[in-house]
Amino acid sequence: MGEIPVMDFELSDEQRLIRSQVRDLCDEFGDEYWREKDLKHEYPTAFFEAFADGGWCGITIPESYGGQGYGVQEASLVQQEIARSGAGMAGTSITAHHTFSTEPLVAFADEEHKERYLPDIADGSVQVCTGVTEPNAGTDTSRIETVAEREGDEYVINGQKIWTSKAQEADVIMLLTRTEPRAESDRFGGLTLFFTEFSRDMDGVEVSEIPKAGRGASDSNEVWFNDVRIPAADRIGEEGSGFRYLLRFANTERIAIASNAVGVGQAAIEKAAAYAGERVVFGNPIGSYQAVQHPLADSWAKLEQDELMIRKAAWLYDTDRDCGAEANAVKLRASEDSLEACERAIRAHGGMGYASEYDVERYWRETMINVIAPISNEMVKNYIAEHVLGLPKSY
Structure with missing residues (x-):
């Protein structure tokens, strides 16, 4: 029986350094910066670029793909410090997709799929969004209606997503679809997950921003897919195992x-x-x-x-x-x-x-x-x- 790791409430020297470095970065973008971005509903480009230049986009991405290879513990420290700096949920929203939405790609995608996307995500050269929630599938994910139909080496996507943050800026998307009809005997079967290229300028894609109470500096959107073709190679793992x-x-x-x-x-x-x-x-x-x-x-x-x-x-x-x-x-x-x-x-x-x-x-x-x-x-x-x-x- 192997040695059982012991939980230590004290942050390591490395974790304290991460917290200190993120705090220093955020100090350059105080409340006045975020207040202005919120009031004007402007995307905080300068902050994201500084975040990317610091190497933080790849904090949970393995070093072999250009990331820092840290765990969720370190990523949570980064998120907490961003929010605490005055950036609030707007600041954490534009960064969390790099940190957390890549987890299924890292854990379950094949090697070529990882190589295709992770290095660019890690250096911040692409923006990430997540397409899961739908008008009729919020709390009940089994009600997903966006369909991915296989045609040769491609899937054809039709459907609608809602509350997709950063869809105005995104270059890639983690997208949950249905490849088989919903069955009461297996409500979450037939759901398939993709990580693929995405842009509001793509043929068949329409993006409309949702006015909302907070996070004015981070857009939330409705997204429509109309016969959008994506490579079958951008499917994560097995068809039907997306949930x-x-x-x-x-x-x-x-x-x-x-x-x-x-x-x-x-x-x-x-x-x-x-x-x-x-x-x-x-x-x-x-x-x-x-x-x-x-x-x-x-x-x-x-x-x-x-x-x-x-x-x-x-x-x-x-x-x-x-x-x-x-x-x-x-x-x-x-x-x-x-x-x-x-x-x-x-x-x-x-x-x-x-x-x-x-x-x-x-x-x-x-x-x-x-x-x-x-x-x-x-x-x-x-x-x-x-x-x-x-x-x-x-x-």
Whole structure:
């Protein structure tokens, strides 16, 4: 029996260096930068280029394909620091697709497929998006209707995706399709996953941006495919096994969401504490009043606990252990705690919390997405009830 790895709550010197380097990079793009991008709905090109130049696009891609070969633990640190810097969910959204959407490609694609895409993803020369959610297939992925029909050495794609982030900029897409009709006996059978070239300018592709409450600097889109031809060689693994491959991405995505949420919440509490220490009402800093300081202290403690659970979930994943319960649980807790922290930060600012110049309203708008996506917290509770507590399926 081999030696069992021991979980260490202390970050390694290398992990602390990663956190420090990302923090230094983000310091060049402060709240004013992200506030402007949010208000103007502009893609943060300069930030992405700096992120790519630093080698961070390939943090989880193996070194043999030009990446850094780190695990989800290190990737989660990067995401948390980006969010905490004031970039919020906009900053993490434009970078997470490189870090996490490549997991099925790395784990299940053949060698030629990896060589075709991973080096360019690792150096940031291409932009990545993910096409999974559909108007009739959000929470229930088995309802995917986008069809991939085999014709010789190609597949012909027809259908619609929704909430596809970065489709305006993307050069490649991880795309979930149906290659066989849905059957009640095997609801997730017949789903096939591709990683292939994509552009809004491709023949048969139409992209329309969705106006939304937050993440103004990161576009979300509806995408239509009308007889779009892609190489059969861009299929990941076996036809009909796409849902199984997608599950590898799902757990890392939940860990990423939790990391983003904790970072945004920490940014909000830091802003609120600084304001409460300076703002004087009735002759005293408002931070001296327990009605102000207790909620902020409570949120700080909750976010610290959430970060510890992120470390555990990422450790489980990186050591090839089952982390489904932990990844779902930390997504649940971190998203709720972040939303609460951002609301408390707004309240601590009083009327100025509603003003764009203090940024906490932007944090609040951005972190709301973590409660409802990529899966709602109600569905997370269903998962825990059924798969952890052994209770009957409720839906």
